[in-house]
Amino acid sequence: MTTNGDERWNRGTEAMDAVYGEGFSATYYPQPREMPYHRETVEHLFGDIWSRPGLSVRDRRLLVIGVTAALGRGDLIRIQALGALRNGELSPEELREGALQLAFYTGWGNATSVDRGIEDAIADHEKERARPL
Structure with missing residues (x-):
């Protein structure tokens, strides 16, 4: 079972890889949740902002x-x-x-x-x- 945090993290890493290329998120953010900056970058910036439908x-x-x-x-x-x-x-x-x-x-x-x-x-x-x- 995944938690909301897992879903946000997964959405964020998928968006990050779509923006920068496959495997980018795993290379730059391998241990995310323990580091607030990494978590917010992946979950909020990429999972919430880059993933919005208003702009390509x-x-x-x-x-x-x-x-x-x-x-x-x-x-x-x-x-x-x-x-x-x-x-x-x-x-x-x-x-x-x-x-x-x-x-x-x-x-x-x-x-x-x-x-x-x-x-x-x-x-x-x-x-x-x-x-x-």
Whole structure:
């Protein structure tokens, strides 16, 4: 028998894996319930927010990329861009065009970090695709 917490956790990990790729949740949140931050990330952010029907995952990702770009966090852009590539939501060309668009709204310095995160994600994705099955 599962508890409400189990159901929320499962819904959250399913959403997280749908956003970032299969197995992501198990890699980054292996012992969730003992750590409040991990539990809230999985159960609330992904189980409740990313799972809502009002926007697609792609739409939500574009919003997150914009906000993350404003913060100048290329490391977090890399995670979002890789998820978008894995899911076929955005192409390398679209991500690169997005970096240029964001440069004029977030500042050139932040966009430099965004561009680096995007290029790193594209390289990561190409390596994943080149691995033999």
